[in-house]
Amino acid sequence: MIKENSGKIYRFKLDHNLGFGFAEIYDFTDISEFDGRIIYTFNRIDTEEKSDYDLKKITESGISLGPIRSVHSPGTRGKYATKYIGQRTDLIINEIPLTKEFHGLLIHEKNWNNLKKWYRSDKFKELHSNFVSYNELRNLETRILSSIVGIATKLTMKKIIDENKKVSDFYDLSEMGNFNTFIQLINTYYPIEKTENLLTEIKN
Numbered sequence: 739m740i741k742e743n744s745g746k747i748y749r750f751k752l753d754h755n756l757g758f759g760f761a762e763i764y765d766f767t768d769i770s771e772f773d774g775r776i777i778y779t780f781n782r783i784d785t786e787e788k789s790d791y792d793l794k795k796i797t798e799s800g801i802s803l804g805p806i807r808s809v810h811s812p813g814t815r816g817k818y819a820t821k822y823i824g825q826r827t828d829l830i831i832n833e834i835p836l837t838k839e840f841h842g843l844l845i846h847e848k849n850w851n852n853l854k855k856w857y858r859s860d861k862f863k864e865l866h867s868n869f870v871s872y873n874e875l876r877n878l879e880t881r882i883l884s885s886i887v888g889i890a891t892k893l894t895m896k897k898i899i900d901e902n903k904k905v906s907d908f909y910d911l912s913e914m915g916n917f918n919t920f921i922q923l924i925n926t927y928y929p930i931e932k933t934e935n936l937l938t939e940i941k942n
Contacts, residue, residue, distance in 0.1 A: 740765040745829050747793060748812040748820040749784075750886060753894040754908055757783045760796050760823065761889065763811060766834050773883055775811055778804030778830060779893050793824050803893055803927070805835045805879055812886050820886060836860050838878040841869070848937055850925040851876075879926060892919050896927060899936065906939040 743765035749758050759779055766774035782799035812820040841855035850856075851872045858868070858875055884892070895905050909916040917940070924936045 739832060740768050741829075743811075745827060746825045747796060747823045749787075749791070749823055750812065750818075750820040750890050752783065752897065753891055756894055756897060757785050758787060759783055759802075759890065759893045761812060761820070761886070762797075762826075762830070763808070764805075764829070764831060765811075769834065773807045773809075773881060774834075775808040776805045776831070776835070777808045777812075777884075777886075777889060778806075779889065783893075783897060791823050793826055796823070797826060797828075801830075802896060803889065805831070805837075806889055806892075807879075807881050807883050808889070809883050809885050818885075818887050818890075834860060836878060837881045838875040839881070848921055848940065849933065850921075851930050851933070873930070876930075877926065880922065882922060888915075888919060891916070892923050895920060895923055899924075899928070904939055905936075911940050 743763070745762065745764070747760055747762045749760055752759055760782055762778045762780070764776040766776060768774070779802045780796055780799050781802045782796050814820060814822060836858050839857055839859045840850070840853055841857065842853070844850070844853075847853055853872065855869050856872050856875060857870065858878070859881070895909070898905050898908055905911065905920060909920070911917050911920055924933045928936065
């Protein structure tokens with residue numbers, strides 16, 4: 739891990755003007771150049787921009803999403819610019835975390851609980867023979883790559899769900915990017931009963 743690049747916290751804008759989220763990045767590009775950037779987001783969501791932030795209050799709000807593999811570090815310029823808030827030293831992780839992997843294609847199944855060939859992976863030990871039920875690793879993230887824009891969308895969707903609103907009222911779930919983000923979110927961060935209920939938002 740490149741420590742000087744890790745523990746950095748950024749503020750980013752949620753979709754639909756629903757506020758501002760906070761993300762923390764860890765840099766493992768010294769080990770895995772392509773997918774070594776790992777991002778967590780926090781439960782804290784602000785309704786307005788602020789000039790000063792207390793990092794402790796952000797980090798103590800708890801983790802909402804992650805660890806998510808990112809294609810690049812958060813940018814501070816351009817249309818999807820983020821704001822650098824600061825860096826902490828009490829890091830969440832010091833090594834690449836475990837992920838869940840499926841031995842096959844995920845594109846045809848909305849409810850991942852129906853798929854059988856799941857296994858844990860630390861990227862370097864992909865043990866296909868050690869298949870487990872999805873329930874055993876449901877809360878683990880995948881190695882699917884995302885951008886900060888995709889992470890913002892995922893956190894926005896989570897906020898909508900947690901406020902007992904319908905994601906389909908805010909996003910067109912027939913659009914492939916929205917659909918995939920929604921499926922990844924509900925199959926990882928919610929129990930099976932909740933996932934099955936949320937799947938009814940998708941029109942066949």
